[in-house]
Amino acid sequence: MIIGNVKEIIRYPVKSFHGEKINQVNVLGHGLYGDRSHGFKTGDGKYLTQTQLPEMTTFKARFKGDEKPENYPPVEVISAEGTVFAFEDTALLERLEKLSKKRLTRIKHHPAYTPFGAIEVENILLVTDASIKYISHVLDNEVNHLRFRPNIVIDLYNKKPFSEQTWAGKRLKIGDVEVVIKKGCERCSIINIDPSSGIIDRTVLKTVFKENHNIFGVYAAVLKEGSVKTGDMITLHDG
Template sequence: MTGLSHAGHQDRVHPLKGGRHVDHESVTLSAEGPVGDRAFCLLDPAVDRCLRTVEHPTLLATRALWDGTVLRAELPGRTVVGEPVATGDVREVDYWGRTATVELVHGPWAAAYSAHLGREVVLGRAAPGQVVFGASVTIVTDGSLARLAREVGAPVDGARLRATFQLDDAGARPFAEDEWVGRRLRLGAAEVEVTGLVGRCAVIDLDPASGVRDLPVLKALAALRAETGGVDLGLYAEVVAPALVRTGDPASVAPLG
């Protein structure tokens, strides 16, 4: 097994699709993915479409906290808290070209986010996996982030990549994790199967706390990945052995064969 660690790094989820990542000391991985991750999404009610961060970057200036009962949304100059109440209004909505099923909820969040965004939005609750692009778990490594930072000429906060886990790969060569596709990765007591590489978009150019476009990260990544013809960074994975994963738990990659 290849020794890895994610000691010193926060495990991350974001309860509201498109909002700022929330750091946690631990994440519970269920068979469907990280518990509480992307449990809610904002919708354009006129066209039943899930809002995209790349089109609404100021979503990154907001933070949602969800304990399974109470949803707390922190927006610039305003915080709204309550227990979401199901409306029974179930919508089939567009999520990046595929259909996702969400249920609208009552509460103060739609008005608060509408005021923040300057347009009408409604809040929907989604079942696990409904508003997840790719796979339920994503992983990045320090080695690849460090190489990207050198190309950019400035530090690249791992939060830009919006990954579930950031691993310390003990000085491995950049993008060595590309070779993990098809293999299993143990994270503490949990185990995931790596299913593919994560293709990146212009969201990684945005400051992860404000949504301000401040660094040409995507351009730098494209230069680094010119030989592959893609802009991949990080891994998609699905959970095969659910468990609680704590920051600092050891991580290891199963050998080939």
């Protein structure tokens, strides 16, 4: 059954930084190529995230160069005031250490493998435009969907909010890719953070909790690797 198409693709080259919108991406067994492939860890071995440092979302990260299976292209980072860094720049590390008041270590994974610690629970996070529109309506304010840090935004044909939660255990075919829907995404305080300014609005998480039991979007595991591009048709199949 055709349920919609790919409205937007977003990946996050640096964990908890602002992501990049792309028109096409290769999907590997662990998720989108380059998604959460870089990051920063604190002395206790845990990732530094927006939970500890909301300002991380104001740093925009993107790949610059050819995307090869054997190594990632360089990652460019742009701060809120427009300063451009390479991921490896000492100045970027020092900036984050000053903001977080923590000693940090850079982390970079290989294209063939990114551990679950970097990408949370499952391979890919999907949200629908219908659910985004519904939450915006309840809040009486257009909610920036990047708060929810999705990998794929679905243009859902039936426009029924939260209908994606009925997909658990079913398969989606998206372009050349096939995934299985695992479960709903239980939300944390990160969705309160404005993805452009870092300003916190606690009504967002409260609204998601009230309207949909704190679930927004669904996690999917990759069954078949391939390529996905904006506009690709999405079909739903029984598990």
